[in-house]
Amino acid sequence: MSDTFFSGAPHWRWLIILYFFVGGLAGGACFLAALLDWFGRPEDRPVVRTGYYVAAWGALISGLLLTIDLGRPLRFWHMLFQSANLPALMFKGWSPISFGAWAILLFGLFSVLSALGAMAEEGRLQTPAFHLLHRGALAKLVVAVAGLLGFFVAGYTGILLSVTNRPIWADSPWLGALFVASGASTGAAALMLLAPGRGATPRSLEWLSSFDSNALVVELLVLVVFLVSLGSVNRVWVSVWGLLLLVGVVGFGILVPLGLHLKPARFGSLATRPVVNAAKLVLLGGFLLRLATILASEGIDRYRVAVGM
Amino acid sequence: MPEAMGFFTDTTVCIGCKACEVACKEWNQLPAENGGIRELSGDSYDNTRRLDGIHWRHVRFIEQFSGPYNGRWLMMSDVCKHCVQAGCIEVCPTGAIIRTEFDTVVIQSDVCNGCRACISACPFGVIDINAVAGTAQKCTLCYDRLKVGLEPACAKACPTDSIQFGPITELRARAQKRKDQLRAQGVEAQLYGADPQGPLGGLNSFYLLVDEPEVYGLPRNPKLPSRNLKQSTSFSVASAAVLGVLALVGLRKRRMDEQPPSLS
Numbered sequence: 001m002s003d004t005f006f007s008g009a010p011h012w013r014w015l016i017i018l019y020f021f022v023g024g025l026a027g028g029a030c031f032l033a034a035l036l037d038w039f040g041r042p043e044d045r046p047v048v049r050t051g052y053y054v055a056a057w058g059a060l061i062s063g064l065l066l067t068i069d070l071g072r073p074l075r076f077w078h079m080l081f082q083s084a085n086l087p088a089l090m091f092k093g094w095s096p097i098s099f100g101a102w103a104i105l106l107f108g109l110f111s112v113l114s115a116l117g118a119m120a121e122e123g124r125l126q127t128p129a130f131h132l133l134h135r136g137a138l139a140k141l142v143v144a145v146a147g148l149l150g151f152f153v154a155g156y157t158g159i160l161l162s163v164t165n166r167p168i169w170a171d172s173p174w175l176g177a178l179f180v181a182s183g184a185s186t187g188a189a190a191l192m193l194l195a196p197g198r199g200a201t202p203r204s205l206e207w208l209s210s211f212d213s214n215a216l217v218v219e220l221l222v223l224v225v226f227l228v229s230l231g232s233v234n235r236v237w238v239s240v241w242g243l244l245l246l247v248g249v250v251g252f253g254i255l256v257p258l259g260l261h262l263k264p265a266r267f268g269s270l271a272t273r274p275v276v277n278a279a280k281l282v283l284l285g286g287f288l289l290r291l292a293t294i295l296a297s298e299g300i301d302r303y304r305v306a307v308g309m
Numbered sequence: 310m311p312e313a314m315g316f317f318t319d320t321t322v323c324i325g326c327k328a329c330e331v332a333c334k335e336w337n338q339l340p341a342e343n344g345g346i347r348e349l350s351g352d353s354y355d356n357t358r359r360l361d362g363i364h365w366r367h368v369r370f371i372e373q374f375s376g377p378y379n380g381r382w383l384m385m386s387d388v389c390k391h392c393v394q395a396g397c398i399e400v401c402p403t404g405a406i407i408r409t410e411f412d413t414v415v416i417q418s419d420v421c422n423g424c425r426a427c428i429s430a431c432p433f434g435v436i437d438i439n440a441v442a443g444t445a446q447k448c449t450l451c452y453d454r455l456k457v458g459l460e461p462a463c464a465k466a467c468p469t470d471s472i473q474f475g476p477i478t479e480l481r482a483r484a485q486k487r488k489d490q491l492r493a494q495g496v497e498a499q500l501y502g503a504d505p506q507g508p509l510g511g512l513n514s515f516y517l518l519v520d521e522p523e524v525y526g527l528p529r530n531p532k533l534p535s536r537n538l539k540q541s542t543s544f545s546v547a548s549a550a551v552l553g554v555l556a557l558v559g560l561r562k563r564r565m566d567e568q569p570p571s572l573s
């Protein structure tokens with residue numbers, strides 16, 4: 001039996017599952033937007049701006065979810081400053097929850113700046129200072145930092161789970177990589193759904209769709225490696241969570257959208273709007289991935305308590 | 310600086326009276342569960358079942374019976390191990406969990422914000438949320454009593470001296486003697502957590518067991534959560550790099566496709 005089976009579950013449930021999903025999606029969308037900002041074409045701007053809006057809202061919602069989930073929400077700032085030794089900063093480079101708190105804060109800051117730049121570009125903010133956020137070197141720097149922080153936020157949640165002593169999470173070092181890939185695919189899916197409303201061109205959407213296919217393939221490969229690395233711990237998947245992982249995540253969240261991207265004609269009624277349907281399924285799969293990995297481990301605690309361990 | 314202090318628990322003399330549990334609850338003013346209306350476990354004489362935010366001591370009953378007259382009871386008063394290398398301290402993002410001058414591990418309730426990272430980091434399942442305080446809580450090895458020269462409430466109340474309190478070096482020597490004595494009598498005794506070269510640099514609350522650690526609900530080889538940090542981070546960075554390259558290759562391909570075919 002893995003030594004991880006003797007630890008206690010942290011009761012990270014719906015708020016945290018939602019945060020992992022929203023944070024991953026926002027981070028992935030921001031990374032793609034920044035990439036298009038740097039290396040794309042003028043026709044990609046609607047996607048770029050949508051990415052920054054998704055990132056900014058996602059970062060704000062993430063911060064909110066994390067704060068409400070605390071046992072003492074008003075003490076959220078204890079993660080950033082040493083409460084008994086103000087104004088000293090609180091930071092542990094070896095604790096993902098500590099550097100993650102800073103990453104979320106900074107991601108929020110830079111993604112909001114990028115979103116303000118996007119609003120200025122659309123003419124919704126007239127103050128000249130805001131125009132510095134979508135034109136020139138400063139803007140490029142801000143979005144680059146936002147994009148990198150975005151990918152960091154998408155992946156650190158998986159590292160956070162690995163840096164515990166819980167079954168599944170601490171039994172494999174691949175969760176971070178898996179969440180990065182899922183962040184990328186869900187980020188692309190969110191952009192495929194939202195960017196058309198902001199005037200995205202078919203060529204931009206085509207690129208998003210082809211990137212999403214690639215991200216789904218990477219996600220599937222990493223998921224397989226993750227499961228292999230779990231070894232004997234895999235027996236925990238003989239449960240409703242295993243079914244969810246197989247059918248919900250692999251089937252509906254990865255394989256069907258991949259098929260819709262590559263061979264839409266084979267998918268009957270889903271093929272009428274393949275990109276939109278694929279995007280919706282990718283989002284569902286990304287959510288179910290977090291749900292299954294978190295609740296499968298949380299559920300083991302019930303067993304532990306029931307047998308008096 | 311005072312010496313490192315801790316517990317040596319000799320499980321062979323525990324009689325399961327739970328006096329330690331009661332003394333701990335009383336001294337630390339821990340609330341009753343469910344307003345005092347306790348649900349019985351139904352399959353064990355142990356109704357506490359586990360350590361958590363309001364049970365900082367738990368007398369574990371291991372009922373090894375294959376028939377009504379065939380078997381044995383093992384009893385172990387479980388508590389925070391006050392690990393020399395503590396996973397809970399390692400991950401705590403607020404600095405609420407500290408190591409005291411007695412080399413014990415204490416959660417400062419006024420600093421903790423209830424993020425619950427320590428719960429999943431502890432290899433022994435010791436910590437949990439105290440719903441009244443909204444913060445993570447566990448045994449403090451009676452830090453307030455130690456400060457004024459008193460022994461912890463549980464050790465004081467233990468009627469058989471199964472829980473022994475004292476300087477770690479002294480306790481280790483005593484434990485070794487007891488183990489040798491039992492072995493000479495043919496009992497398969499072993500010490501758990503007494504070796505400073507062992508897992509987590511040794512435990513400042515260690516045990517004498519007469520069966521495998523897993524039987525007592527103890528991990529054979531407890532580890533620090535940070536063991537996964539480097540590998541997990543490098544795999545994540547690699548995954549991000551692959552995705553970044555795929556995105557850039559896609560953009561490049563798009564640009565190439567757009568270029569008019571050359572005339573040659």
Ligand code: SF4
Pocket residue numbers: 388389390391392395396397398414430431432433434435436447
């Ligand atoms: S037993 Fe758990 S709670 Fe106690 S010091 Fe070790 S890691 Fe921390």
